Amino acid sequence: MRQYITRRLLLMIPILIGVSIIVFFLIAAIPGDAIDAQYAQSHLTPERIAEMKAMLGLDKPVWERYLIWAGNALRGNLGYSTQYNMPIAMVIHSFIWNSFLLAIVAFILELAIAIPVGVFSATKVHSTFDVIFTVVAFAGISLPSFFLALLLQKVFSVDLGCLPLDGMSTVGITMTPIQQLGDLCLHMILPVICLTMMQVGGTMRYVRTSMLEVIHQDYIRTAQSKGLSERVIIYKHALRNAAIPIVTFVGGALPGLFSGALITETIFGWPGIGKIFLASISQRDYMFMMGYIMLLALLVMFGNLLSDILYSVVDPRIRLK
Incomplete structure (x- = not known):
């Protein structure tokens, strides 16, 4: 296992290099830059604008700019954000934990609801319960996130007035630490509901499908013929084997915990990394976009590695291969 993990970590190096080259050159091909976005409508002379671009290194060839960026990235310097006038690493650190807070709560609720409902739907296939939650599942998948977010705001914030409309905290009020925590929880309710419902x-459908594939296996019928209770068959035998494909989903969810929810965070005014990334596109803060995408690429690879490790935990036979 140790050799496998070491080999996978070493394999990440050329993959990251390839991803960085592709992403950097694609971003460089986008017309305009941060100086054009900020000063195109100003009264600055073309000479002054050219001087500002030279200060950022935008006058150099693309390949030279990539080599400079790559050399700085190896030393832990992802560049400078023109949108916030601070190092990109500091910008990411300032906002990514806000996104993680929303994502981890929604992810825990998602698993707490989806796994038991999916298991029960598989054991009661085509029942009224299964049909109802199938309809609910497809409705949640089909609804656009912006529509669901706006609907939640209208019902609970505008009509009922029981929950905050947007933001992460109430401004202009002095509160104790406990009151601040309660206020934060109130502001989290609507975006967490939106993310969870989406x-x-x-x-739930993924868990249901995995369980349906398992409960029709021969060893499940053998366990039933031995007179084992349904609870033991489902939760000790079937669910353990059905969890093997489910861990793929858990490992793949790692990037989502840190990537932020672009539309949800923007509509609810939540200061997360997704909202900042969306703003960086309009501001042409390309160095921030580069650092953000490379972070996601790294998280995707670690998520895949985590899935493989979880395979061996769920199914010990994988360790022998």
Whole structure:
């Protein structure tokens, strides 16, 4: 196992290099830059604009700019954000944990709802319960995130007035630490509900499908013929084997915990990394985009590695191969 993990980590190096080259050259091919976005409508002279571009190295060839970026990235310097006038690493650190807070709560709720509902739907296939939650699952998958977010705001914030409309905290009020925590939880309710509703349907269907494939296996019929209780058959035998494909989903969810929810965070005014990334596109903060995408690429590879490790935990036979 140790040799396998070491080999996978070493394999990440050329993959990251390839991803960085492709992403950097694609971003460089986009017309305009941060200086054009900020000062195109200003009264600055073309000479002054050219001087500012030279200060950022935008006058150099693309290949030279990539080599400079790659050399700095190896030393832990991802560049400078023109949108926030601070190092990109500091910008990511300032906002990524806000996104993680929303994502981890929604992810826990998603698993807590989807796994038991998916298992029960598989054991009661084509029942009223199964049909109802199948409809609910497809409704959650089909609804656009912006529509669901706006609907939640209208019902709970505008009509009922029981939950905050947007933001992460109430401004202009002095609160104790406990009151601040309660205020944060109130502001989290709507975006967490939105994220959970968007994701729980697909996860529930995934669990249901995995369980249906397992409960029709021969060893399940053998366990039933031995007189074992349904609870033991489902939760000790079937669910353990059905969990093997489910861990793929868990490992793949790692990038989503840190990538942020672009539309949801923007509509609810949540200061997360997704909202910042969306703003960086319009501001042409390409160095921030580069650092953000490379972070996601790294998380995707670690998520795949985590899935493979979880395979061996769920199914010990994989360790022998």
